Structures are given as structure tokens and as C-alpha cells.
Amino acid sequence: MPDVHALLSASSSKQWLHCPPSVRLQEGFPNESSVYAAEGTFAHEICEYKIRKYLHERVRRPQSEEFDTEEIENITDVYYEFVVGVIEQMKQNGCEPLVLVEERVDYSHIAPSGFGTADMLIVGKDEKGRGLLHIIDFKAGQGVFVDADHNSQMMLYALGGLHAYGYIYPIETVRMTIVQPRLDNLSTFECTRQELEAWGEEIKPIAKMAYEGKGEQKPGEWCRFCRAKPVCKACAEEALSLCREDFLDLDGGAFEEGTRARASPDEENDLTAPYNADTDTPVFKQPGLIPLTELSTILPTLNRISSWIEAVFAFVSSEAINHGVPIPGYKVVEGRSKRVFTDTKAVVDTAVANGYTDLYKQQLISLTEFEKLMGKKRFNELLGSYVAKPPGKLTLVPEDDPREPVDLSNTPDQEFAVLPGEE
Numbered sequence: 001m002p003d004v005h006a007l008l009s010a011s012s013s014k015q016w017l018h019c020p021p022s023v024r025l026q027e028g029f030p031n032e033s034s035v036y037a038a039e040g041t042f043a044h045e046i047c048e049y050k051i052r053k054y055l056h057e058r059v060r061r062p063q064s065e066e067f068d069t070e071e072i073e074n075i076t077d078v079y080y081e082f083v084v085g086v087i088e089q090m091k092q093n094g095c096e097p098l099v100l101v102e103e104r105v106d107y108s109h110i111a112p113s114g115f116g117t118a119d120m121l122i123v124g125k126d127e128k129g130r131g132l133l134h135i136i137d138f139k140a141g142q143g144v145f146v147d148a149d150h151n152s153q154m155m156l157y158a159l160g161g162l163h164a165y166g167y168i169y170p171i172e173t174v175r176m177t178i179v180q181p182r183l184d185n186l187s188t189f190e191c192t193r194q195e196l197e198a199w200g201e202e203i204k205p206i207a208k209m210a211y212e213g214k215g216e217q218k219p220g221e222w223c224r225f226c227r228a229k230p231v232c233k234a235c236a237e238e239a240l241s242l243c244r245e246d247f248l249d250l251d252g253g254a255f256e257e258g259t260r261a262r263a264s265p266d267e268e269n270d271l272t273a274p275y276n277a278d279t280d281t282p283v284f285k286q287p288g289l290i291p292l293t294e295l296s297t298i299l300p301t302l303n304r305i306s307s308w309i310e311a312v313f314a315f316v317s318s319e320a321i322n323h324g325v326p327i328p329g330y331k332v333v334e335g336r337s338k339r340v341f342t343d344t345k346a347v348v349d350t351a352v353a354n355g356y357t358d359l360y361k362q363q364l365i366s367l368t369e370f371e372k373l374m375g376k377k378r379f380n381e382l383l384g385s386y387v388a389k390p391p392g393k394l395t396l397v398p399e400d401d402p403r404e405p406v407d408l409s410n411t412p413d414q415e416f417a418v419l420p421g422e423e
């Protein structure tokens with residue numbers, strides 16, 4: 001998978017479409033790749049390998065001791081099965097589709113110097129026999145649900161695909177799918193060729209502004225991956241003003257000027273009136289407790305503020321730890337660490353020489369290793385009835401998350417009811 005990125009990359013398009021100057025503002029900040037990014041890159045390589053193998057190309061499976069796990073195998077299988085399903089369906093629709101894996105697409109006719117790499121670009125026919133361009137993108141992450149609906153990354157890839165193949169093939173419909181197996185997300189958005197091209201024309205002036213570093217800084221959820229975030233004034237101003245003004249009037253209420261001054265010994269008031277804990281209902285001055293309904297309205301804001309705070313801490317820590325920059329009022333110290341063996345062989349030899357023998361644990365191989373050992377078919381025949389997928393951990397997500405809500409009408413007693421045969 002190529003790791004070259006355009007200045008106006010498709011993957012960061014949500015950011016530069018909302019905040020055009022961010023592209024140039026973040027230029028001086030390194031693009032530090034995380035462990036998650038490295039794992040995602042490996043997962044993409046496995047996806048590519050599986051599809052190329054299906055297409056009978058000579059390929060070698062990518063290797064990674066760290067990331068080649070059962071989970072990666074499973075999530076890339078989901079992607080593989082979806083892509084193969086699309087190709088086979090097109091064949092049934094009466095065409096031999098053009099199938100391009102990890103295809104570099106050029107959308108510089110829309111965004112200056114814009115290019116990107118589409119995981120899958122397939123050109124063929126849809127169920128009604130119309131010319132179809134299908135772009136498919138794999139997402140390995142599980143942090144943020146990615147919706148295909150009007151997704152600018154996918155639409156830019158599609159514009160690049162149209163630019164390259166729209167003259168050769170009679171494409172009428174454009175379909176864009178995101179496969180995000182860790183969130184059970186299979187999201188597809190479809191539009192006509194004309195609709196896509198009209199959107200391209202619409203964003204051209206914004207793309208030009210972004211390329212030239214013009215326009216206004218506008219904070220929002222797109223700040224998430226902006227490298228300028230820790231030092232962005234607009235972001236800091238927004239976060240701090242939201243804390244101060246928008247959601248809680250922390251200056252008012254119980255400590256309002258004069259509240260205590262009015263409590264003179266001769267005059268009965270809230271502070272001096274007799275109080276019977278058995279019969280009186282306490283009346284709280286503001287601020288009291290925040291009702292759940294009010295808390296729920298500030299959750300999206302809190303998410304953004306907490307992500308900004310994290311980014312500021314990460315940036316300042318990295319400056320101090322990695323570049324030795326002194327931070328007034330702070331110092332760098334060593335964290336807690338765990339004891340480790342420095343020479344495993346010497347440990348075993350010494351223990352055995354002194355009569356200790358039970359030094360190793362035996363472990364059952366994993367479900368994926370069983371599948372590899374037996375093959376999927378045999379595995380299902382022999383062990384399929386012993387496989388279950390337990391429900392995932394309950395999580396609170398925004399209402400527009402497309403996953404089905406969990407029916408919580410079962411009481412915890414029912415949830416944890418004793419299974420038959422366990423009594």
C-alpha cells in the first residue's frame with residue numbers, strides 16, 4: 001500500500017472542506033503514525049493479498065509477528081467476502097467487470113494536486129444493467145463509525161475513478177461502500193454520475209482555498225486528525241469558551257453575591273430556618289445537580305473538548321520527552337515498570353539444574369489456528385457447533401450511529417439467569 005499522501009488527501013477531505021486553512025496550518029507538524037495506524041496498514045495489506053489471490057495473481061502473504069492475529073484474519077475475511085460478492089454479482093449481471101486493487105486515482109481536476117488510493121475500484125453493470133462504478137474502502141478501526149453517506153473521501157475517489165474510466169465505460173451509477181468489520185459496519189451510498197460531478201464542481205472553490213491556505217479556521221469534529229490541533233487558537237478558544245459559557249453557568253447560583261450576606265441572625269432565611277430531615281424536602285440553590293437530560297446535550301461537546309485536551313497533553317509531552325523542550329512547572333520522570341527476565345535460556349537452564357521442571361504452560365490453540373489446521377469446511381463440520389459469538393460490551397453511542405439499539409427491557413436478573421443444566 002503506497003504511503004504517499006497528497007496535500008489535499010481524500011482521507012482528510014472532511015477536515016479541509018470544513019476548515020480550508022488547516023491543510024497549510026498543519027504543514028510544519030510531523031505525521032506521527034500510531035500503533036493503530038501500523039495495524040491498519042497491515043490489515044489493508046492482507047485485504048489486498050486476499051483479493052489478488054482470488055484474482056489468480058502471484059502474491060506472497062505479508063508477514064507481521066505483531067499484527068497477524070486471529071482478529072485481523074477475521075476482519076479481512078469480511079472485506080474479502082464482500083468484494084468477491086460484488087465481483088460475482090456483476091458477472092451475474094452480464095458483464096466481465098474491470099477490477100482494480102489499490103488503484104491510484106487522480107482527482108486533481110477538482111482539488112489541486114489531488115490524488116489518492118482506492119482500496120477497490122470495480123467497473124461493470126448493476127442489477128438493472130446500467131453502467132456501474134463501485135468504490136470499496138476497508139476500515140480497520142473501531143474508534144469512529146464511518147458512514148458512506150455523502151462521504152467526501154469516497155466521493156473524491158469516485159471522481160478520480162470517473163475521470164480515468166468514465167470515458168471508456170458508460171458509467172451511469174456510482175456506488176460507494178465502506179466495510180468496517182470491527183463495528184459490523186457495511187455502509188453503502190449510491191448516486192448518479194451527474195450528482196457526483198455536480199458535487200465535484202461545488203467543492204472546487206473550497207479545494208482551491210484549502211490549497212492556498214485561505215479561508216476561516218472552523219473547529220468541529222473534523223479537528224480529530226488535524227496535526228495543528230494542539231496549538232490551534234480557534235480550537236482552544238472554542239473549547240474554553242464552551243466550558244465557560246455555553247453549557248453551565250457556574251458563576252450563578254448558591255454562591256451568588258449576597259446570598260450569605262442576607263443571612264442576618266434576626267431574619268429567618270434558607271440558612272437559619274429550622275429544618276426537619278424527616279418532613280422537609282431540601283431546596284437546593286443553583287448550582288445543584290445537573291439533570292441527565294442536560295448532561296446528554298453536552299456529551300458531543302465534551303467529546304470534542306476531551307479530545308482537544310488529550311491532543312494538547314500529547315503534544316506538550318512529546319516536545320518535552322522527545323525533543324528535550326523545557327516545560328515551565330513540569331519535569332520528565334520515569335513511570336512504573338515491570339520486572340522482566342533478561343536471558344530466558346539462562347533462566348530455564350538454571351531452574352532445571354536446580355530441580356525445577358514445571359516451567360511451561362500448555363494453551364489451547366486459537367479458533368483461527370484451528371481453522372488453519374483443519375480448513376474452514378472441516379472446522380465447521382467438526383467444531384462449528386461449539387462456536388458462539390458472545391454479545392459485545394454495551395456502549396453508549398450517538399443516536400445517528402446505524403447499529404441497532406439493544407433491547408434493555410430484560411432485567412439484569414433475566415440477563416444473568418442460570419442457564420438450563422447449570423442449576
Ligand code: SF4
Pocket residue numbers: 015019021022025217218219220222223226227228229232233234235
Ligand atoms: S484544529 Fe480544527 S479548527 Fe484548528 S486548524 Fe485544525 S481543523 Fe481547523
